[in-house]
Amino acid sequence: MKRTILASVSILGMAMGGALAGPVTDADILNDGKNPKEVLTNGMGLQAHRFSILDKVNTKNVQNLVPAWSFSFGGEKQRGQEAQALVHDGMVFVTGSYSRLYAMDAKTGEKIWEYDARLPEGIMPCCDVINRGAAIYGDKVYFSTLDAQIIALDYKTGKVAWHKAIDDFKAGYSSSAAPIIVPTKANGALIITGVSGGEFGVVGRVEARDVNTGELVWARPTLEGLVGQYKGKDTTMTGKANETWAGDMYKTGGAATWLGGTYDPETHLVFFGTGNPAPWNSWLRPGDNKWAASRLAIDPENGEIKWGFQTTPHEGWDYDGVNEVVSFDLQKDGKTIKAGGTADRNGFFYVLDRTNGKFIDAKPFVEKITWAKEIDKNGRPVFNDDMRPGDPTKSEDGKQGKTVFAVPSFLGGKNQMPIAYSDQTKLFYIPSNEWGMDIHNEPVVYKKGAAYLGAGFNIKAIFDDHIGALKAFDPVSMKIVWQVNNKAPLWGGVMTTAGGLVFYGTPEGYLKALDAKTGKELWKFNVGTGIVAPPVAWEQDGEEYIGVAAGWGGAVPLWGGEVAKTFKGINQGGSYWVFKLPPKSAAN
Ligand SMILES: O=C(O)c1cc(C(=O)O)c2c(n1)C(=O)C(=O)c1cc(C(=O)O)[nH]c1-2
Numbered sequence: 001m002k003r004t005i006l007a008s009v010s011i012l013g014m015a016m017g018g019a020l021a022g023p024v025t026d027a028d029i030l031n032d033g034k035n036p037k038e039v040l041t042n043g044m045g046l047q048a049h050r051f052s053i054l055d056k057v058n059t060k061n062v063q064n065l066v067p068a069w070s071f072s073f074g075g076e077k078q079r080g081q082e083a084q085a086l087v088h089d090g091m092v093f094v095t096g097s098y099s100r101l102y103a104m105d106a107k108t109g110e111k112i113w114e115y116d117a118r119l120p121e122g123i124m125p126c127c128d129v130i131n132r133g134a135a136i137y138g139d140k141v142y143f144s145t146l147d148a149q150i151i152a153l154d155y156k157t158g159k160v161a162w163h164k165a166i167d168d169f170k171a172g173y174s175s176s177a178a179p180i181i182v183p184t185k186a187n188g189a190l191i192i193t194g195v196s197g198g199e200f201g202v203v204g205r206v207e208a209r210d211v212n213t214g215e216l217v218w219a220r221p222t223l224e225g226l227v228g229q230y231k232g233k234d235t236t237m238t239g240k241a242n243e244t245w246a247g248d249m250y251k252t253g254g255a256a257t258w259l260g261g262t263y264d265p266e267t268h269l270v271f272f273g274t275g276n277p278a279p280w281n282s283w284l285r286p287g288d289n290k291w292a293a294s295r296l297a298i299d300p301e302n303g304e305i306k307w308g309f310q311t312t313p314h315e316g317w318d319y320d321g322v323n324e325v326v327s328f329d330l331q332k333d334g335k336t337i338k339a340g341g342t343a344d345r346n347g348f349f350y351v352l353d354r355t356n357g358k359f360i361d362a363k364p365f366v367e368k369i370t371w372a373k374e375i376d377k378n379g380r381p382v383f384n385d386d387m388r389p390g391d392p393t394k395s396e397d398g399k400q401g402k403t404v405f406a407v408p409s410f411l412g413g414k415n416q417m418p419i420a421y422s423d424q425t426k427l428f429y430i431p432s433n434e435w436g437m438d439i440h441n442e443p444v445v446y447k448k449g450a451a452y453l454g455a456g457f458n459i460k461a462i463f464d465d466h467i468g469a470l471k472a473f474d475p476v477s478m479k480i481v482w483q484v485n486n487k488a489p490l491w492g493g494v495m496t497t498a499g500g501l502v503f504y505g506t507p508e509g510y511l512k513a514l515d516a517k518t519g520k521e522l523w524k525f526n527v528g529t530g531i532v533a534p535p536v537a538w539e540q541d542g543e544e545y546i547g548v549a550a551g552w553g554g555a556v557p558l559w560g561g562e563v564a565k566t567f568k569g570i571n572q573g574g575s576y577w578v579f580k581l582p583p584k585s586a587a588n
């Protein structure tokens with residue numbers, strides 16, 4: 001009897017795409033999200049739905065979920081574990097916050113190998129030691145490090161295949177995002193990454209490298225007035241110099257691409273968001289400051305910009321526009337539109353036509369927004385002028401402009417934690433935060449490798465009972481369908497499944513499962529430290545496994561001002577947790 005069941009499971013497994021052994025191919029990458037035995041991309045599929053087609057764990061049995069294994073990241077000072085894991089060839093790959101990469105046995109959690117990038121003294125990450133995950137292709141697994149390097153390792157042994165510098169960490173560059181793999185016609189599969197360092201006046205860019213050698217194929221600066229590169233030669237300029245920037249300000253203008261990108265095979269476009277323009281003090285840089293606080297669609301063949309959409313022109317509150325563009329089919333007025341959904345740090349959820357960047361709609365996903373009244377029909381915010389921190393040169397001593405209380409705080413309606421889109425409910429699930437800040441501007445001059453803000457701030461709660469709120473958002477009605485509040489700010493990503501579930505973690509240490517239709521809490525488990533990473537699911541020997549990295553940290557404890565003081569009790573750490581249903585007899 002048992003043999004028959006096993007045999008039928010494996011036949012089904014083959015029909016759905018079995019567990020892959022050996023090198024990861026273009027087809028495997030393009031198929032990610034459709035083969036439940038593998039998780040090959042950040043986003044659980046190139047379009048970043050974070051939707052698992054698995055339904056073995058579902059609304060009826062999720063309350064029985066128990067730990068299968070847990071893995072310690074070991075070492076000292078562990079914290080800020082923001083990475084999404086990858087699963088391939090019976091192995092789980094996850095990056096740790098101190099630029100480490102761990103390979104574990106997917107069934108037992110046993111360590112297979114570990115790689116420590118050994119960070120030098122003097123690195124300058126703005127927002128804690130963090131890393132959001134790896135990429136996998138061929139026989140290699142890839143990740144970038146806080147000292148702005150990118151490293152390829154043999155995925156079976158952890159041996160270094162190549163190692164390249166993205167940029168100079170002493171100039172404020174770092175790297176915190178998971179790279180993405182994109183198959184191209186002209187240059188085969190490319191590994192595409194961004195840069196971090198907007199708080200130090202770096203020059204934001206997206207770049208693509210050869211997966212086999214790490215050689216640079218193209219680079220695309222995000223700041224208007226700078227010239228792109230293709231195979232060592234200059235190409236086109238991004239926009240026109242000084243059209244939306246004054247003087248030379250664009251040369252240290254930020255717009256870092258620090259959250260990484262997504263790729264849409266249907267339009268063959270790579271989408272990257274861009275961070276704050278530098279410095280934060282917006283009085284020093286009159287104009288819209290393109291392409292900071294924007295979304296860019298880039299041609300993966302050569303790095304050309306196909307379209308740009310700026311969410312916060314003349315940004316002045318650190319509303320980085322890096323948030324991921326999730327490609328989805330929008331059913332509206334009897335038509336199917338190739339859309340992109342994105343929950344911006346500025347508190348508005350945008351739906352764009354992803355073929356051309358045309359604005360479709362934007363509505364708030366947080367309860368309160370003060371910096372803008374609304375988004376107009378062209379997609380441009382209608383500013384609340386008295387919510388822009390005052391010009392310091394207009395103050396009595398010229399040193400500190402007027403303080404305003406702006407909502408959301410600079411840590412945003414949403415920050416680094418990725419949203420999910422359910423192919424089943426057609427809803428987006430957004431880990432959001434409701435908070436504000438006192439913010440003022442100060443004079444500042446650019447100095448290489450020094451903080452370049454020209455602002456002071458203090459984040460404060462706006463409601464008594466919650467800061468975090470997980471929202472189910474309908475991109476057709478542009479309304480919130482349900483929300484579940486959380487006392488501490490949510491800082492971990494979301495996964496949704498064909499089992500009708502939404503999984504997410506909280507700083508209080510709970511991994512939770514909700515009913516995707518109603519938001520009803522169906523299960524929770526405390527992992528003993530705050531969760532700031534997105535969960536994943538995969539199938540192993542016919543069972544569904546659910547994994548998440550645990551370890552409180554990231555920007556909230558560092559920059560949370562008054563709010564951070566209330567979370568002193570949450571322990572940091574570093575571990576990977578995996579759950580599954582107990583054997584049939586135990587679960588009834
Ligand atoms: O402008 C930038 O280059 C940049 C980079 C990063 C980063 O690399 O993590 C963050 C931010 N900005 C930022 O503004 C921010 O709030 C933030 C939070 C976090 C985090 O991981 O918790 N990173 C970053």
Ligand SMILES: [Ca+2]
Nearest residue numbers: 198275276320
């Ligand atoms: Ca920033």
